[in-house]
Amino acid sequence: MNDPLPTSELFKQFVVPTYGRFNLQFSRGEGVWLWDEQGKRYLDFGAGIAVTSLGHCHPRVNARMAKQLGSLVHTSNLYYTRPQGELAKRLVEIVGHPGKIFFCNSGAEANEALYKLARKFGNETLGFSQNSSSGEDASENHPPRRTIITMHGSFHGRTLGGIAATGQDKVKKGFDPLPEGFRHSTFNDIPELQAITSDPSAVAILVEPVQGERGIYAATPEFLQKARSICDERSMLLMFDEVQCGLGRTGDWNGWDTVAPGVTPDAVSWAKGIAGGFPLGAVWISDRPIRLRTGDTIPLCDLLGPGSHGTTFGGTPLICEGALEVLSVIEDENLLQNAKTLGKHALESIRALKSPWIQTVRGVGLMIGIELVENFSKLHSASEPKAPSVYIVEKLHEAGLMTVPSGTHTIRWLPALNVDKTAIDEATSILSHVLNSLGKIAD
Ligand SMILES: Cc1ncc(COP(=O)(O)O)c(C=O)c1O
Structure with a gap:
C-alpha cells in the first residue's frame, strides 16, 4: 500500500534537499510523453536532461533488458x-x-x-x-x-x-x-x-x-x-x-x-x-x-x-x-540523421517565431538553447524574483511542455533522438503560445 503522505511531502521529510525541484510528480512515461500523478500529459523535451535518448520505455530496450x-x-x-x-x-x-x-x-x-x-x-x-x-x-x-x-x-x-x-x-x-x-x-x-x-x-x-x-x-x-x-x-x-x-x-x-x-x-x-x-x-x-x-x-x-x-x-x-x-x-532507425534533420527544423521553427522575448537560438543537432532577452525581468516584472529561464520553464510546464533551464536566461530542448516532426511542431506551438502570452515588449 502507498504511503498516505503526498510525494512532495515524502521528499520534504526524507530526501536531502540538494535539488530545487519543480512541483511536478511523474508516474509514467511512453515515447516522448510523460504523465504526472494527476494524469496530466506532458511532451518531454528535457528527456531527463539528455538521458532518455529513445524516449520512455522503448519496447526493444525493455525486451532485451x-x-x-x-x-x-x-x-x-x-x-x-x-x-x-x-x-x-x-x-x-x-x-x-x-x-x-x-x-x-x-x-x-x-x-x-x-x-x-x-x-x-x-x-x-x-x-x-x-x-x-x-x-x-x-x-x-x-x-x-x-x-x-x-x-x-x-x-x-x-x-x-x-x-x-x-x-x-x-x-x-x-x-x-x-x-x-x-x-x-x-x-x-x-x-x-x-x-x-x-x-x-x-x-x-x-x-x-x-x-x-x-x-x-x-x-x-x-x-x-x-x-x-x-x-x-x-x-x-x-x-x-x-x-x-x-x-x-x-x-x-x-x-x-x-x-x-x-x-x-x-x-x-x-x-x-x-x-x-x-x-x-x-x-x-x-x-x-x-x-x-x-x-x-x-x-x-x-x-x-x-x-x-x-x-x-x-x-x-x-x-x-x-x-x-x-x-x-x-x-537501425537512422536516428543520427533524425537528430540532424529535426534539430535543424526545430532551430528554424523557433527562429521563425521572431519572438521579441528571445535574444538568440543556438543549436547543434538535438541540443538547442533558447536564450531570452537580457533585460527580461525588467520588461516582465511578473517573473521576479525568479530567474527568467525558470519562469518560462514553469509556464511551459503549465502548458504541457517539459524543457530544462540553463543558467538564468536559457531554456534547453534536448528531446529523445527518435522525436518526430509532429512533436517538434507541437513543442514550437506551445513555446509560441507561452511567449505570446507574455505580451508585447513596449518600445
Ligand atoms: C558535460 C557534462 N559532464 C558531466 C556531467 C555529470 O554527469 P552526471 O550527472 O551523470 O554525474 C554532466 C551532467 O550534466 C554534463 O553535462
Whole structure:
C-alpha cells in the first residue's frame, strides 16, 4: 500500500534537499510523453536532461533488458561477462580509432577516470622540453605534470574532482579545500589556451565539444584543432567530455565529429544517453603509444592497470545489454540523421517565431538553447524574483511542455533522438503560445 503522505511531502521529510525541484510528480512515461500523478500529459523535451535518448520505455530496450534480467544482472568486475566486452567493442567502433573502454555509473565518475588517467600520465611520463628534438624532456628530474586545463563555463559533475574541474564558481561554493591541479581557460579563445598550456605543469586539456549546462555553446573547429596540435606538440592529453553531447545528440555518434571533423581526442567520457535512462558511464582511451619514465613504451589505454581504478557496478551485464540495444536502435532507425534533420527544423521553427522575448537560438543537432532577452525581468516584472529561464520553464510546464533551464536566461530542448516532426511542431506551438502570452515588449 502507498504511503498516505503526498510525494512532495515524502521528499520534504526524507530526501536531502540538494535539488530545487519543480512541483511536478511523474508516474509514467511512453515515447516522448510523460504523465504526472494527476494524469496530466506532458511532451518531454528535457528527456531527463539528455538521458532518455529513445524516449520512455522503448519496447526493444525493455525486451532485451527483461531477457537479461532473467539470466544475469551482476557479478563483479573481478570476472568476465560477455555484454561488457561486446559494448566496449561497439564503443571503440563508434570512436573509430583503436583504444579501450572503462565502465562506471555516471558522468562525474567517467570524468574522474579521465582526471586519474591524466594524473598518472603526468606522473609517469616525461614532460615537454623546447630544447629536445623529440619534444620530451630527457631529464629524469623533470617535475611531474599535474595541471588539467578545463574551460570557463564548463560542467563536469558534482564530485570534488568534478567541481574542481568545472569552470563555474557556483558549484564550488562551500566545498573548500578543492583538489588541486585544475586551471580554467576561456572557451574558444586560442591565444589564452596557448598561454595557459605553456605552463610546464600542464598535462591535459579537458573540453566539452558542445557546452551543455552553460546553455549550448559549440566549440569552434579551429579551437579543437589548436587544442589537438598543442597536445601533440607538448605531449599532453586531449580529453573530451561527451557526457551530454555524445552518442548521437549532435547528429553524429561523436559530438566532436559534428563540430570539428578530423580531430581525434586521446580520451573521452560518456554517460547520460548511453543506456537510454539506466545509469552507465564510460570512458574511451586511445591506444596511442606513450613512453614512461622507466623507458618502457605502452599504449595509453593500458596506463590504468590492475588495481589503479575501479567501481563495483560499472558495466553490469544488465546495463550493458540495455546500452547495446540503445546503440542498435539509433543505428537501425537512422536516428543520427533524425537528430540532424529535426534539430535543424526545430532551430528554424523557433527562429521563425521572431519572438521579441528571445535574444538568440543556438543549436547543434538535438541540443538547442533558447536564450531570452537580457533585460527580461525588467520588461516582465511578473517573473521576479525568479530567474527568467525558470519562469518560462514553469509556464511551459503549465502548458504541457517539459524543457530544462540553463543558467538564468536559457531554456534547453534536448528531446529523445527518435522525436518526430509532429512533436517538434507541437513543442514550437506551445513555446509560441507561452511567449505570446507574455505580451508585447513596449518600445
Ligand atoms: C558535460 C557534462 N559532464 C558531466 C556531467 C555529470 O554527469 P552526471 O550527472 O551523470 O554525474 C554532466 C551532467 O550534466 C554534463 O553535462
